[in-house]
Amino acid sequence: MSYMKKRNYFRLLFIVMLIILCFFIIFVSTLGVARIPLKESMKIILNNIPFIKNKISLEGISSSHVVIINKIRFPRIILSALIGMALAGSGVIFQGIFKNPMAEPYVLGISSGAAFGATLAIVLGIQSTILGMGAISIMAFLGAVTTTFIVYNVARIGNKTPVVTLLLAGIALSFLLSSLISLFMTFNREQVEKIVFWTMGSVSSASWKHVIISSPIILLGSIVFIIFSRDLNVMLLGEDSAKNLGVEVEKLKKILLIIASIVTASAVAVSGIIGFVGLVIPHIVRLIVGPDHRVLIPFTLISGALFMIITDTLARVLIPPVEIPVGVITSLFGAPFFIYLLCKNKKKNYMG
Incomplete structure (x- = not known):
């Protein structure tokens, strides 16, 4: 396939995926304990869009349906999409930086840092809010960012940051923070359930x-x-080849590590730890569109959003009125696929 044909194909495929994403946003908003007709849901959602809202009539639609969509389901769907974009996009970046297909957004201890921050907020009973964000979310964000900062500075040797040292520093700090979380849980047994539920991940x-x-x-x-x-x-x-071609490798790694870590931290802060999104989605997309990051990143972002919307919908509708933590659903999908990838790579290496 020629370059122009391939580019046009990817453009068309991206537009199709955008249409599918928009359809799922409207479709999943109809699902739940209160069943809302698709036509009503579409009108309510379109009524939130500038330049369209004044042209959409909500006459004949139950006010309770309007409240359910506008206040509960629609913000949850949008937040799920953003979290999917954050985790999947960061996963691609970490895999590219580390040149390791098994890298994922939590590889530098971001998840452990966020969990430690959230645990501190829960144990200390901090109730304050800033800009509408609760103390748990704020502490989780600060914990994730601080952990990344520590890992980066521990791994840095002069002006260079060796990838292996970065990974080892991340693993070491993750174990340390996990131990501290376990210690807090041991001495604060009445808060254990709340801490565990947060670490499972939820957008409720x-x-x-x-x-x-x-x-x-x-x-x-x-x-x-x-x-x-x-x-x-x-x-x-x-x-070495990248340097010869004019890429400032260390500067690029620093910028992308910082941005990817902040993006991941912002997602984890509002949802808890949701595993496998940043590992599985980039792999699936790479199998479909190839390794070119100019194509891979946009497709991964939209696929991550779609995956999170679907899994979060399953989390809230599978066993009503009980809600399953979305991190459990993503792990049920992601873990088997991860095992499949390991087996496939093992077989490939064995075959030579």
């Missing part, structure tokens, strides 16, 4: 405040990922 408390605060960070971070996609392609040739 989603609100428009969460969307408004997290969306600028995640969307701007995603744009940065796309901007540096060409440089990531060059880095796949090796750091």
Whole structure:
């Protein structure tokens, strides 16, 4: 397939995926304990869009349905999409930087840092809010960012940051923080259930405040990922080759590590730890569109959003009125696929 044909094919495929994403946003908003007709749901959602809202009539639609969509389901769906974009997009970046298909957003101890921050907030009973964000979310964000900062500075040797040292520092700090969390849980048994539930991941408390605060960070971070996609392609040739081609490797790694960590932290802060999204989605997309980051990153972002919307919908509708933590659903999908990848790679290596 020629370059122009391939580019047009990917453009068409991306438009199709956008249409599918929009359809799922409307479709899943109809699902739940209160069943809302698709036509009603579409009208209510379109009524939130500027330049359209004044042209959509909500006459004849139950006010309770309007409240359910606008205040509960729609912000939750949008937040799920943002979290999927954040985790999947960061997963691609970490895999590109580490040149390791098994890398994922939590590889630098971000999840452990977030969990430690959230645990501190729960144990200390901090109730204050800032810009509508609860103490648990704020402490989780600060814990994740602080952990990344510590790991990066521990791993840095002069002006260089060796990938292996970075990984080892992340693993060591993750174990340390996990031990501290276990210690807190031992001495605060009445808070164990709350801590465990947070670490399972959930979007049940989603609100428009969460969307408004997290969306600028995640969307701007995603744009940065796309901007540096060409440089990531060059880095796949090796750091020495990338330097010879004019890429400032250490500067690029620093920028992308910081941005990807902040994007991941902003997602974890509002949802808890949701595993396998940043590992599985980039793999699936890479199998479909190839390793070119100029194509891989945009498709991964939209696929991550779609995956999170579907899994979160399953989490809230499978066993009503009980809600399953979405992290459990993503793990049920992700773990078998991860095992499949390991077996496939093992077989490939064995066959030579």
